[in-house]
Amino acid sequence: MTRLCDKTLGDLPGSVVRPRYDRAGVIPGIVHLGIGAFHRAHQAAMTEAVLNAGARDWGIRAASLRSPDTRNALEPQNGLYTLAVRDGGPEQLQVIGAISDVLVAPESPRRLIDALLAPSTRIVSLTVTEKGYCHDPASGTLDEAHPDIRHDLNDISASRSAPGLIIAALAQRRAAGLKPFTVLSCDNLPGNGRVTHRVLSRFAALVDPGLGAFVTNELVCPSGMVDRIVPATTDADPLTVSSALGMSDAWPIMTEPFTQWVIEDRFTQGRPEWELGGAEFVSDVAPFEKMKLRMLNGAHSTFAYLGGLAGHVFVADAANDPLFVSLIERLWAEISPTLPQGAGLDPAGYAQKLLARFRNPALRHRLSQIAMDGSQKIPQRLVNTIRERRASGAPLLFLPLAIAGFLRYMAGKNDAGGPNEINDPLKAMFARASEQESPELAATQMLAIEPVFGDLLRDDVIRNAVVSQYQRLASLGARATIQASLS
Numbered sequence: 001m002t003r004l005c006d007k008t009l010g011d012l013p014g015s016v017v018r019p020r021y022d023r024a025g026v027i028p029g030i031v032h033l034g035i036g037a038f039h040r041a042h043q044a045a046m047t048e049a050v051l052n053a054g055a056r057d058w059g060i061r062a063a064s065l066r067s068p069d070t071r072n073a074l075e076p077q078n079g080l081y082t083l084a085v086r087d088g089g090p091e092q093l094q095v096i097g098a099i100s101d102v103l104v105a106p107e108s109p110r111r112l113i114d115a116l117l118a119p120s121t122r123i124v125s126l127t128v129t130e131k132g133y134c135h136d137p138a139s140g141t142l143d144e145a146h147p148d149i150r151h152d153l154n155d156i157s158a159s160r161s162a163p164g165l166i167i168a169a170l171a172q173r174r175a176a177g178l179k180p181f182t183v184l185s186c187d188n189l190p191g192n193g194r195v196t197h198r199v200l201s202r203f204a205a206l207v208d209p210g211l212g213a214f215v216t217n218e219l220v221c222p223s224g225m226v227d228r229i230v231p232a233t234t235d236a237d238p239l240t241v242s243s244a245l246g247m248s249d250a251w252p253i254m255t256e257p258f259t260q261w262v263i264e265d266r267f268t269q270g271r272p273e274w275e276l277g278g279a280e281f282v283s284d285v286a287p288f289e290k291m292k293l294r295m296l297n298g299a300h301s302t303f304a305y306l307g308g309l310a311g312h313v314f315v316a317d318a319a320n321d322p323l324f325v326s327l328i329e330r331l332w333a334e335i336s337p338t339l340p341q342g343a344g345l346d347p348a349g350y351a352q353k354l355l356a357r358f359r360n361p362a363l364r365h366r367l368s369q370i371a372m373d374g375s376q377k378i379p380q381r382l383v384n385t386i387r388e389r390r391a392s393g394a395p396l397l398f399l400p401l402a403i404a405g406f407l408r409y410m411a412g413k414n415d416a417g418g419p420n421e422i423n424d425p426l427k428a429m430f431a432r433a434s435e436q437e438s439p440e441l442a443a444t445q446m447l448a449i450e451p452v453f454g455d456l457l458r459d460d461v462i463r464n465a466v467v468s469q470y471q472r473l474a475s476l477g478a479r480a481t482i483q484a485s486l487s
Helices: 006-011 037-041 043-052 069-077 109-117 147-154 162-176 192-207 209-218 236-245 286-310 315-319 322-338 347-358 367-371 374-391 398-410 427-434 439-447 460-476 478-486
Strands: 028-033 059-064 081-085 092-096 099-104 123-126 182-185 224-227 253-255 260-264 280-282
Touching: 028 043, 028 109, 028 162, 037 043, 037 081, 037 253, 043 059, 043 092, 059 069, 059 109, 069 081, 069 099, 081 236, 092 236, 099 109, 109 162, 123 162, 147 162, 147 192, 162 192, 162 209, 182 192, 192 209, 224 286, 260 286, 286 315, 286 322, 286 347, 286 367, 286 374, 286 398, 286 478, 315 322, 315 347, 315 367, 322 347, 322 374, 322 398, 322 478, 374 398, 374 460, 398 427, 398 439, 398 460, 398 478, 427 439, 439 460, 460 478
Parallel strands: 028 059, 028 123, 059 099, 081 253, 123 182, 260 280
Antiparallel strands: 081 092, 224 260
């Protein structure tokens, strides 16, 4: 079958949306670190709208910090790929041309640093997941003992972490008299701009105090809130999409119709008109970010761990299970009072939209995908919320159950006795902590893992609530525990 590429764009069916601009005339103004499915369904798709509207200086050079897989799939396609929007009706297909090429950092850090040094590079964006910032999730500071950070501080020219690569380029831009680019995080971190700035400033200061001062004073890192559900591409997806295209696409991306991007409007060298793709620029992202992290991501994690224990495989399975719907609605009732008041938020309306999105049967969003890297996500999604509920003196029931579900999932086995799919940087730590003679001791030892829970263990009320729910999960299983909590 013919391969999707620049030469075959004209052979696509008329129903497939394609680039309306000359790709050869586009200048890359953005370097994106961490080219995964989410970036290609979200930021790249919004940038495509900007290019289709006539802009020519906001193309994207993308980079993988780990694997060459995406480069290998997209290079023969000149960076083109198909975005398939699914909601149960006819599939909507669009070929995205915003990405010119994909670099692979481990193969050549120098090539990536050169791309970051280019005068045309005005924005460096990131989707490297929470763990890619090499920070302590509980405190938001640089993890100076992280192996990649220690490696990069020893030889910054051969950096392999996102902070190391960015600072290596900023050091050289400073020496050459070039303005720093804006660094834009697109990851689910509270205050992601502030976290990014803090991590980069500290790394730069460890390299050189003068560089540290330069980064602290000159580098701009806007915060942003991103939202679009993007399941991992299955083996069947390329076959289905390629059949509809009449040509082969090695790595299409599946997503939902909904997309949201709220961005703090602070950029040192201009920005694309992402409003054309649906983005919203504001002075304060925090209220939107908090609602999304706590309601959407908190619910997703709860589905992932308790649903995974109960045997559900996909988000839609759990979201169409009346028991789990009741659980999530009660969880949202605990979360909503912790959201900013007077910020124009509508938690009740947002909850209704979320449930409709979760129930989309066409997405096939695996709970195991959401469960990945939970130790990096749980502090923002659940732990901070439970702290605020406790500080206000409000009762706690379903937030402790969600955290207990995470602990029980990390202990390794689901309710049927089968293994849980665990992909987490602290997997071994949780496994050791869970190997205790009683569920009570196991839960207590896991709550003592400070990078995730901080000093949560010292609060008797929170500890007892979580441990109690963990004991129920161990003896009754997820479904019976949820039912008992709801009654």
